[in-house]
Amino acid sequence: MxxxxxxxxxxxxxxxxxxxxxxxxxxxxxxxxxxxxxxxxxxxxxxxxxxxxxxxxxxxxxxxxxxxxxxxxxxxxxxxxxxxxxxxxxxxxxxxxxxxxxxxxxxxxxxxxxxxxxxxGLVYHTAWLALKERAQLARDESVLVLGASGGVGLATIELAKALGAGKVIAAIRGDRGADIVKAAGADEIVDLAAANLKDHLREQIAGLTEGKGVDIVVDPLGGDATSAALRALAWCGRLIVVGFASGDLPSFHGGYLLVKNISVLGLQSSDYRNRRPEMARAAQCAIFDFYQQGIIDxxxxxxxxxxxxxxxxxxxxxxxxxxxxxxxxxxxxxx
Ligand SMILES: NC(=O)c1ccc[n+]([C@@H]2O[C@H](COP(=O)([O-])OP(=O)(O)OC[C@H]3O[C@@H](n4cnc5c(N)ncnc54)[C@H](OP(=O)(O)O)[C@@H]3O)[C@@H](O)[C@H]2O)c1
CATH class of the missing domain: 3.90.180.10 (Medium-chain alcohol dehydrogenases, catalytic domain)
Incomplete structure (x- = not known):
């Protein structure tokens, strides 16, 4: 061959x-x-x-x-x-x-x-595990998707809607990829290219969530976007560390975790495939099923x-x- x-x-x-x-x-x-x-x-x-x-x-x-x-x-x-x-x-x-x-x-x-x-395959598994296994997404919870125009981001938008999330907010740079995140089902878009991102992102998210913050952040980016997103979480919010497409590792301010009962959880999707193969296969079947029902594409x-x-x-x-x-x-x- x-x-x-x-x-x-x-x-x-x-x-x-x-x-x-x-x-x-x-x-x-x-x-x-x-x-x-x-x-x-x-x-x-x-x-x-x-x-x-x-x-x-x-x-x-x-x-x-x-x-x-x-x-x-x-x-x-x-x-x-x-x-x-x-x-x-x-x-x-x-x-x-x-x-x-x-x-x-x-x-x-x-x-x-x-x-x-x-x-x-990979990006849908990653999105599935981030939402269902790590974040334990409950119906109507809001989800902020960083790197939303990328592979993991688009799959996360689609699956969040398919799994019953409430508002799904796509974070992109300016308007790069705005059309495709909307087509994937994002309800709202926020700008990661804004000056003073920490304050700006929190204000944008507060405006879209009646001041509450988002329940879940799915983060394939790392770097400054992670620190900003941490501040935009609601009480008992969960931030899922998926990757570092920005090139920078994130750091976490312990004070925010304590004050709002926030959880930061990591995800390595191939570990699930190796340690829980039956669950990974069931997820693949469910993802195919969503496609066949016309829910994702x-x-x-x-x-x-x-x-x-x-x-x-x-x-x-x-x-x-x-x-x-x-x-x-x-x-x-x-x-
Ligand atoms: N944990 C796991 O199991 C797992 C599984 C799969 C992937 N990953 C990781 O997840 C990450 C993303 O993968 P992917 O497949 O989604 O990659 P991708 O398709 O290349 O998408 C990358 C996304 O990141 C955005 N981006 C890059 N640098 C940025 C920055 N400095 N500020 C803001 N946005 C930025 C890009 O936005 P633009 O469109 O504006 O460039 C794009 O939306 C990678 O680190 C990958 O290794 C982890």
């Missing part, structure tokens, strides 16, 4: 598209012939060697693929040859085939296009051939595309 291979951690040009051995399924794995793969911000961190988990070199990056089962390990009973599945993996999706633990794969229901199916920003993974990754690095960036293998029919 052909695969994107990384031989040393570094920049995108350290990846090449080359011949590689076909993977073989271990007892608890299936081999998937890739039809579509999705490109994510954390792929860049993995390639640079800055991600919390470093795969053994050489390896193919890529955290999610949809494809056809073409190999089955001896212990696997729930999949048959030819099934169409989504594989949510730590790495390996930027290749014509990958071996994935069966526990991390879910059948894709008939009727879901492959690009939409693969787009409902992941926006696709660009589709490129699988071999053009480097260009796709550079699009993520430059933040030039809104919506998911999808890689397509040349054979992509269901038959």
């Amino acid at each position: 052909q695969a994107a291979l990384l031989h040393e951690f570094g920049q995108l040009d350290t990846l090449s598209w080359e011949q590689s051995k076909d993977p073989v399924a271990r007892r608890d794995e299936i081999v998937v012939e890739v039809i579509t793969a999705e490109v994510n911000f954390p792929d860049l961190l993995v390639i640079e060697g800055k991600y919390q988990f470093k795969p053994p070199l050489p390896f193919s990056p890529g955290k999610g693929a949809v494809g056809r089962v073409c190999g089955i390990g001896s212990d696997v009973v729930e999949f048959a040859m030819g099934d169409i599945v989504i594989a949510n993996v730590e790495y390996g999706a930027f290749a014509e085939k990958l071996a994935a633990p069966a526990a991390h794969c879910v059948k894709v229901p008939d009727g879901i296009p492959f690009d939409k199916a693969v787009a409902m 992941p926006p696709i920003g660009a589709t490129l051939p699988l071999a053009n993974f480097a260009h796709a990754l550079s699009m993520v690095a430059n933040g030039e595309i809104r919506g998911r960036i999808i890689l397509e293998a040349s054979r992509n029919d269901r038959s």
Whole structure:
């Protein structure tokens, strides 16, 4: 098979598209012939060697693929040859085939296009876990989504509405991405580019929540936005630390936590996949179900051939595309 291979951690040009051995399924794995793969911000961190988990070199990056089962390990009973599945993996999706633990794969229901199916992988899991598991979102609670125009942000807006949140407020820079956050279902927009962000964000949020503050902040940004959002929380509010797309780690003023009974909770979505695979699979099924009911619809920003993974990754690095960036293998029919 052909695969994107990384031989040393570094920049995108350290990846090449080359011949590689076909993977073989271990007892608890299936081999998937890739039809579509999705490109994510954390792929860049993995390639640079800055991600919390470093795969053994050489390896193919890529955290999610949809494809056809073409190999089955001896212990696997729930999949048959030819099934169409989504594989949510730590790495390996930027290749014509990958071996994935069966526990991390879910059948894709008939009727879901492959690009939409693969787009409902990592960022939707992350949003689901942030809202349901970490924040314990209750019906009608308000949610402030930082980095709202990005992958995690858009998925969080959609799922917050789907899961019964009240007001969902999208935080973006100026009007960058205003159209797409509205299309995802945001009720209100606040500006992260304002001068004196700490005071400005609190005032904006107070104005939108009758002075109460927001119940939940989902934060894939870090840095100054986190400190400002902490001050915009309501009594017993929860802030979920998801990522640091701003490039800066957040810091937390203990006084705010104490005074308003605020909780700050971290999220590492792959841990849930490893430690609670059944829950992660049930979440994937529920996300597909929301799509089939017409409640969510992941926006696709660009589709490129699988071999053009480097260009796709550079699009993520430059933040030039809104919506998911999808890689397509040349054979992509269901038959
Ligand atoms: N914890 C987990 O399990 C998990 C899972 C997935 C992702 N993540 C992390 O979550 C973060 C976001 O991922 P993503 O897929 O959403 O990335 P993305 O699609 O590239 O989106 C990044 C977002 O951050 C915004 N942004 C970047 N720098 C900013 C700044 N200085 N101020 C304000 N906004 C800024 C961008 O806004 P513009 O559109 O204005 O540029 C964009 O909306 C990453 O750190 C990623 O590693 C964590």
